[in-house]
Amino acid sequence: MRTIQSGKGMVLGILGSGSGSNMQAILDAIAEGSLRARIALVLSDRKDAFILQRAERHGLATGVIDCGSWATKFPDEVQQATAERLLAAGVEWVCLAGFMRMIKQPLLAAFPNRIINIHPSLLPAFPGVAAWKQALDAGVGETGCTVHWVDEGMDTGPVILQGKVPVLAGDTAELLHQRIQQLEHRLYPAALQLLSQRENHQN
């Protein structure tokens, strides 16, 4: 049985496939003292993902998740190995930050109620890829981002925190994604701090 060391702050593992700006926002919140946490391990399924370079610049432990020739699948045995790496690094909370593969058992089983994702829409609207583009194409007046618990579905787990942004006349997909990301960078650390406080109250 693992002991959750909430008194010392959250021990985070980050999984990402892209630029890692959300991981950077988490690091910035830790540095400025608004989030009591540390990042123990950063893993990516893309060996050339910028998130790994960012993490290395900050002296963080990094690793590549090797899914072989599978472009989007996250095979069970690779999920098992990923869970073992995270546990061996002392990770207590797994944060998906632009990680583009579906999480299933056995990773879910290794971190029950401890895997969190950020998604660039007001879930349950626009799950899946390029949610900002889906919002633009649908012609909605506002969209946003959601921090939620991860379950076996695609962006279906219970919501922890949401924030809204307007869709403005003349928006391109890129402009809208930038506006959503500015909010993500505040929302993700805030959601983690909220979870940390909840945990401390329960202990």
Ligand code: GAR
């Ligand atoms: C973020 O906008 C995140 O919400 C999105 O990928 C981007 C990653 O950016 N995630 C998803 O779409 C997951 N379904 P980052 O690598 O700069 O943090």
